Amino acid sequence: MPHQLLTNFTSYIQGQQLFDPSQKVLLAVSGGVDSVVMATLFKQAGFNAAIAHCNFQLRGEESLRDEAFVRALAAQLSLPFFQVSFNTTGYAETHQVTIQVAARELRYEWLEAIRNQEGYHYIATAHHMQDSVETALMNFAKGTGIAGLHGILPKQEKVIRPLLFAEKDTLIAFAAWKNIQFVEDSSNTTDKYTRNFFRRQVIPRIQEVFPAAVKNMAATTERIREAEYLYQEAVERKKKQLLVQNGNTWMVPVRKLQHIKPLSTIAWEIFRHYGCSAAQTQQVLLLLGSESGRYVETSTHRIIRNRNWLLITPLADIAAPLQVIDAEQQHVHFAGGQLHIRQEKRDPHLPIPTSPFIACLDASQVTFPLLLRKWKQGDYLYPLGMPKKKKVSRLLIDQKLSLPEKEQVWVLESAKKIVWVLGLRIDDRVKITPKTQSVLQIEWKKISGE
CATH class of the missing domain: 3.30.465 (Uridine Diphospho-n-acetylenolpyruvylglucosamine Reductase; domain 3)
Structure with a gap:
C-alpha cells in the first residue's frame, strides 16, 4: 500500500543493514518515477543525501528535459546536486561495446568518482522488485548458473538498492498519492532492448496465469540467495581439496x-x-x-x-623479448630470473660445478654478444657427452616436461649456435677440456615460482 511505503522503506534499510542513518548517500536519479520516489523517501526519512544525474545525450531534447527536471527536483528537495553529460555513442564506438554497456560503465565510474571526492558513503540506485525479477529471468534464459538467479543484490560494495522490497505499482501509486511529478523515458516504450522485452512482453504474459508472479519470484530469488551461501561454502571446500x-x-x-x-x-x-x-x-x-x-x-x-x-x-600476453648480452655484462635480468656471469682463469684442481643452474664453458669457444631467448621449434644442440646433434624439442620430451614447463625454457646462443639450454644441458662443443685456459661461468637464479 502506498501510505505504508515510507515505513517499509526505513524498515528494509534497517533490516538489510544497507547504511547507517548518519552516513551520506549519493542518489542516482534519472527523473523517472522510481528514482524520484527514492529521492522523496530519502528526504522524508531525514537521511543525509545528494542527487546525481547523468545526461547520456542519447535522446536529444528529451535528455535536456530530464536534466532540467532533476536539477529542479534537487532544488525542491533542498538536496545537493551533481550532474554530468556523456558522449555515450562515442564511448561505445571507441570501446566496441553496446550503448547499454557504455551507459552503465560511464554511469558507475562517474558516480564512484563523485562518491569518493565528495565524501559520500554509498551510491543508491532505484532498482525495485520487478527489476530484480527481470534480471533473474534474463540470467536464467542466458544460463548463468546459480549466481545469476539471486536477482539484484541489496548491497554490493558501495552500491545499495533500498527499493528492492517494493513493487513498481506501489511506487507509481505513491507518486500519485503524494502528487509527485516525474518524467517518462521514451526508450522504455520499445522492445528493442532485452530488459524491455522481458518487462513488456514476458512478465505480463506470466502474470496472466499467475497474477502474483513477480512477488512470488522475488521471494524465490531471496531463497536462492540464501541457498547460494551454502552452495558457495560447499564449493570452496571442494576447490581446496582439488x-x-x-x-x-x-x-x-x-x-x-x-x-x-x-x-x-x-x-x-x-x-x-x-x-x-x-x-x-x-x-x-x-x-x-x-x-x-x-x-x-x-x-x-x-x-x-x-x-x-x-x-x-x-596465456603469455606478449612474446618474451630477445636479450643481447655483451662481454662486459656481469648481471642480466630477464623474465625467467637473473644470470650472473664471470670469467676467470681455470684452476684444474677445482671441480666443475654439477648444478644444472650453473654452466661452465670454455671461454675460447664462446663468442660475444650472447643472445638469450625462449627456445623455438628447429633449435638444436650437441648435448654434453653426445657426438650427434639433438633437437631441443626432443630434449624437452626426454626430460618429460609439461607444456607450461616447455614454454618457460630459455636458451643461450653464441655465434648462431646454442651453448646452453638453461637448467638442462650445455653444448658439448663448449665444454671444459684439459686445454681450457679460461672459464666462462654463468649462474641462473630463477624467479620465485619458476
Missing part, C-alpha cells in the same frame, strides 16, 4: 576430479575462473580421458592434460 598452486600454474589431480560429485558443477565452478565457458567446461572434462599433451585454451588460460594432472596456466 586445486594445488605451483608458481603461476594451478594443478588439479585427474583421479580426484573424476571421482568428485557432482562432477559437472564442481568443474564449472573451478574452471570458469580461468576464462572457461560452459561449453568449454565439457571439453575440459573430456581431457580426463585423454592422453598427455591435449589441452583446452580459454580467453585467458590453457588447461592441459599432463599425466595425472590438469594444469591451468595463464
Whole structure:
C-alpha cells in the first residue's frame, strides 16, 4: 500500500543493514518515477543525501528535459546536486561495446568518482522488485548458473538498492498519492532492448496465469540467495581439496576430479575462473580421458592434460623479448630470473660445478654478444657427452616436461649456435677440456615460482 511505503522503506534499510542513518548517500536519479520516489523517501526519512544525474545525450531534447527536471527536483528537495553529460555513442564506438554497456560503465565510474571526492558513503540506485525479477529471468534464459538467479543484490560494495522490497505499482501509486511529478523515458516504450522485452512482453504474459508472479519470484530469488551461501561454502571446500598452486600454474589431480560429485558443477565452478565457458567446461572434462599433451585454451588460460594432472596456466600476453648480452655484462635480468656471469682463469684442481643452474664453458669457444631467448621449434644442440646433434624439442620430451614447463625454457646462443639450454644441458662443443685456459661461468637464479 502506498501510505505504508515510507515505513517499509526505513524498515528494509534497517533490516538489510544497507547504511547507517548518519552516513551520506549519493542518489542516482534519472527523473523517472522510481528514482524520484527514492529521492522523496530519502528526504522524508531525514537521511543525509545528494542527487546525481547523468545526461547520456542519447535522446536529444528529451535528455535536456530530464536534466532540467532533476536539477529542479534537487532544488525542491533542498538536496545537493551533481550532474554530468556523456558522449555515450562515442564511448561505445571507441570501446566496441553496446550503448547499454557504455551507459552503465560511464554511469558507475562517474558516480564512484563523485562518491569518493565528495565524501559520500554509498551510491543508491532505484532498482525495485520487478527489476530484480527481470534480471533473474534474463540470467536464467542466458544460463548463468546459480549466481545469476539471486536477482539484484541489496548491497554490493558501495552500491545499495533500498527499493528492492517494493513493487513498481506501489511506487507509481505513491507518486500519485503524494502528487509527485516525474518524467517518462521514451526508450522504455520499445522492445528493442532485452530488459524491455522481458518487462513488456514476458512478465505480463506470466502474470496472466499467475497474477502474483513477480512477488512470488522475488521471494524465490531471496531463497536462492540464501541457498547460494551454502552452495558457495560447499564449493570452496571442494576447490581446496582439488586445486594445488605451483608458481603461476594451478594443478588439479585427474583421479580426484573424476571421482568428485557432482562432477559437472564442481568443474564449472573451478574452471570458469580461468576464462572457461560452459561449453568449454565439457571439453575440459573430456581431457580426463585423454592422453598427455591435449589441452583446452580459454580467453585467458590453457588447461592441459599432463599425466595425472590438469594444469591451468595463464596465456603469455606478449612474446618474451630477445636479450643481447655483451662481454662486459656481469648481471642480466630477464623474465625467467637473473644470470650472473664471470670469467676467470681455470684452476684444474677445482671441480666443475654439477648444478644444472650453473654452466661452465670454455671461454675460447664462446663468442660475444650472447643472445638469450625462449627456445623455438628447429633449435638444436650437441648435448654434453653426445657426438650427434639433438633437437631441443626432443630434449624437452626426454626430460618429460609439461607444456607450461616447455614454454618457460630459455636458451643461450653464441655465434648462431646454442651453448646452453638453461637448467638442462650445455653444448658439448663448449665444454671444459684439459686445454681450457679460461672459464666462462654463468649462474641462473630463477624467479620465485619458476
